[in-house]
Amino acid sequence: MKNVKIIVRGGGDLATGVIHRLWGAGLTPLVLECAHPAAIRRQVALSEAVYQGSATVEGMTAALVQSLAEVEAVMAAGKVPVLVDEDAACVAEYQPDILIDAIIAKKNLGTNMEMAPLTVALGPGFTAGVDCHAIVETKRGHNLGRIIRQGSAAPNSGVPGNIGGYSKERVLHAPCAGVLHVVRDIGSVVEKGEVIAQITTAQGAVVDVNATLTGILRGMIREGYPVTKGFKIADIDPRKEELANCFTISDKARCIAGSVLELVCAYVMGAK
Structure with missing residues (x-):
């Protein structure tokens, strides 16, 4: 083989x-x-x-x-x-x-x-x-x-699978086009509403990206990536006790x- x-x-x-x-x-x-x-x-x-x-x-x-x-x-x-x-x-x-x-x-x-x-x-x-x-x-x-x-x-379907009782809330998309700056990276425990990233638009405006739920930041697009509006940029796992999941195959x-x-x-x- x-x-x-x-x-x-x-x-x-x-x-x-x-x-x-x-x-x-x-x-x-x-x-x-x-x-x-x-x-x-x-x-x-x-x-x-x-x-x-x-x-x-x-x-x-x-x-x-x-x-x-x-x-x-x-x-x-x-x-x-x-x-x-x-x-x-x-x-x-x-x-x-x-x-x-x-x-x-x-x-x-x-x-x-x-x-x-x-x-x-x-x-x-x-x-x-x-x-x-x-x-x-x-x-x-x-x-x-x-x-x-x-x-x-x-x-x-456009709807992420359910984990810990959450589905579409787990995945975050860019609210606008621009260059992404990582504020909280993979493995961070974040609270709902907390700023986890920022996007700088072509006009120079800085737009915050807020956590949609409390949990562990399982995924985050890399620093400096140019995103379009609606682009998938982050993934939050509501199971805060499972930090190791961020670093292992699902x-x-x-x-x-x-x-x-x-x-x-x-x-x-x-x-x-």
């Missing part, structure tokens, strides 16, 4: 859960990211390697590479290579056996079944049998992690990752 070539499009928190599960099974994928990732849960997102050169999540380290020529050496060192290639232009040259679209854009950003013998997509925006070979459901609830081989995942990501690994193993065993 170690010779199986896998590409994962996206390095956010859900994608990182998938990558970690594959890596733990002895399968190291090549991760493709955009030039300016906007991960909220930065502490558990390999996409941070784009900014920092490397990123470590639960014992797994990613390293930024500049070309496919560097991939093999990074993998040989036990690390996960991350390449800036938003359009997946390298696919034709790399020729992966498996491609996993884990961008979680709620729409298809160019993935198709011709990219690899097995193509897997996470969440809505795809049709199994048309855009990809299989889809893994990402919506919290009874069907989370379900493998779909015909049809599509549940459509995006139950949702692990569930999805297990289904992806099932698809990968089934493909590899079938290929044999």
